[in-house]
Amino acid sequence: NAGVTQTPKFQVLKTGQSMTLQCAQDMNHEYMSWYRQDPGMGLRLIHYSVGAGITDQGEVPNGYNVSRSTTEDFPLRLLSAAPSQTSVYFCASSRPGTVNYGYTFGSGTRLTVV
Amino acid sequence: GENVEQHPSTLSVQEGDSAVIKCTYSDSASNYFPWYKQELGKGPQLIIDIRSNVGEKKDQRIAVTLNKTAKHFSLHITETQPEDSAVYFCAASIGGGSQGNLIFGKGTKLSVKP
Numbered sequence: 001n002a003g004v005t006q007t008p009k010f011q012v013l014k015t016g017q018s019m020t021l022q023c024a025q026d027m028n029h030e031y032m033s034w035y036r037q038d039p040g041m042g043l044r045l046i047h048y049s050v051g052a053g054i055t056d057q058g059e060v061p062n063g064y065n066v067s068r069s070t071t072e073d074f075p076l077r078l079l080s081a082a083p084s085q086t087s088v089y090f091c092a093s094s095r096p097g098t099v100n101y102g103y104t105f106g107s108g109t110r111l112t113v114v
Numbered sequence: 115g116e117n118v119e120q121h122p123s124t125l126s127v128q129e130g131d132s133a134v135i136k137c138t139y140s141d142s143a144s145n146y147f148p149w150y151k152q153e154l155g156k157g158p159q160l161i162i163d164i165r166s167n168v169g170e171k172k173d174q175r176i177a178v179t180l181n182k183t184a185k186h187f188s189l190h191i192t193e194t195q196p197e198d199s200a201v202y203f204c205a206a207s208i209g210g211g212s213q214g215n216l217i218f219g220k221g222t223k224l225s226v227k228p
Contacts, residue, residue: 031214042220050213096214102148105157
């Protein structure tokens, strides 16, 4: 099993550009989520999904869109990048309803917006 | 809203000493408390977790304790080694966890000096 795979690992964008961060998992997990990690701020939830076709907003959703057309994939879209979106982004998945549903995280995407 | 406070933000210990990281949570319905270790340049990795019906759980040199009445839980690492150096995050389920959302503390940077 590959677990949670994120691409790309690094990306530099110019202000106003758009891009999609990819996330795929092969564990048949219903739950997937996106976090951003900034110094001193910990992990903040952007969007999450409890199953294919279902998405919802987290703590910091502005400037980001998501969709969940399949169980395996949960892409994060930046429509018009801003310097404030410079961060490290992590995708995570889990299976709620099991006894211990700790997340499996991807290795992250480091995004710089100039 | 729900909140998880984590202390200390940085912790430095000598190799062989013990390290303790403490977290408090605000949601009395939280029932699942995982801990994550994040090494430099990597995604967080689940190291131990505990359910609300258990007061303590051990796995070799690490243990977690939970006090539901006081709404706090702690990570204990004994006989620390240089490879324990990392950032550690605590988390708590939001509500009973049926959807799968977790809220994270801001992290503790642990340094183990040889």
